[in-house]
Amino acid sequence: MSLLQAEGLTKKFSGLTAVDDVSLTVADKEFFGVVGPNGAGKTTLFSLIAGEVTPTHGRIIFDGTDITGWSADKVASVGLVRTFQLMRPFESMTVLDNVAIASHQRFRSRSEARRHALAVIERVQLERYVNAPSASLPTAGLKRLELARALALEPKLLLLDEVLAGLVPTERAPMIELLRELHADGLTVMFIEHIMAAVLALSERLLVMHEGVELALGDPHKVTQDRAVVEAYLGEDYA
Ligand SMILES: Nc1ncnc2c1ncn2[C@@H]1O[C@H](COP(=O)(O)OP(=O)(O)O)[C@@H](O)[C@H]1O
Ligand SMILES: [Mg+2]
Structure with a gap:
């Protein structure tokens, strides 16, 4: 059974559909990557899954329970935890x-x-x-x-939104290694990341989003060769 199942997730903000009919599953102990250009809807997808934003349509099943519409606190209490792009510790x-x-x-x-x-x-x-x-x-x-x-919240599923952003290359490698270790210890991870070397080093499956929709989903090495993905996100230089 998959740990997370999202079915037809959609979020509309007034005129804009930030996430448009996205369905995915994350297996227990999987490392699942999410990439896409700025504004693709990646963070909104995480906010939906983490209960910070209520979906316009769609369902979220976590660990066998329908958690659609639950508050972020309640979602975290059953083991679905996210980090933020903006760091906000008590300084x-x-x-x-x-x-x-x-x-x-x-x-x-x-x-x-x-x-x-x-x-x-x-x-x-x-x-x-x-x-x-x-x-x-x-x-x-x-x-x-x-x-x-x-x-510290002992997550079953950890959502990481650009944890490598702002790190210089020499700081990235040890962070990637730490993420690899946490995964090896049995943590299930979904992560949003721009640095493709990290995405390819860690992800077992990869979702590419563009303008709210799924552009591709599957094996990271196959997905990154996909014509539409190269055109919309990676660019010809990458290919
Ligand atoms: N709370 C909000 N209200 C209105 N529009 C939003 C809100 N959050 C995100 N958006 C819009 O939704 C789209 C997707 O944003 P986001 O999920 O942050 O993309 P990404 O993380 O892929 O860069 C963007 O056009 C953004 O401006
Ligand atoms: Mg974002």
């Missing part, structure tokens, strides 16, 4: 406290929440910043903190 708080706030939603006792937060911080290799204020982290550290806050 004056330490890295540990920021992660502990998230893990407190899973662990009632303060000490357990803290212990869990520490384990997650270690998992994303932020140990040396554990007691530093979040505002003091470099960009790469903020990205890891964002990931840690999401992981």
Whole structure:
């Protein structure tokens, strides 16, 4: 059984159809990539799945339950968690406290929440910043903190929206490696990414969106050879 099933997802904002009849499934433990030009509807697709935006049409089934119309908090409580393109930690708080706030939603006792937060911080290799204020982290550290806050919620499915954006190439490789490790540990991931090397290194299946619709869906190496995908997104230079 697939972990996530989206059927005919559509979102209209007044005159504009941001997501237009998109259907997809994500299997348990799969790494599923989403690409497409700016404005293609990728972030809106994630907002629909995560319960931040209500679909105009369509259904979302997660782990066997119809979650269409559920609030983002309720969706997160059953294990469907997203990160944001914009990083928003509490800047004056330490890295540990920021992660502990998230893990407190899973662990009632303060000490357990803290212990869990520490384990997650270690998992994303932020140990040396554990007691530093979040505002003091470099960009790469903020990205890891964002990931840690999401992981602290113990997601079954993690939605990552451009986690590599803003990183210089030398910072990207270790982040890609971390994502690969999390996936190898059994995490199911859907990620939106512009950097094709990362998309091809990580994705097991790939959805290409354009103007709200599915342009292609399937094996990443096949999909990126697709004529329509090259024309609408990748460009002739890529081919
Ligand atoms: N809350 C909103 N209200 C109105 N239009 C929106 C809203 N969110 C996104 N859009 C529009 O929907 C389209 C898709 O946006 P988005 O999902 O952010 O694309 P992507 O993430 O692929 O760049 C864009 O034209 C964008 O301007
Ligand atoms: Mg976006």
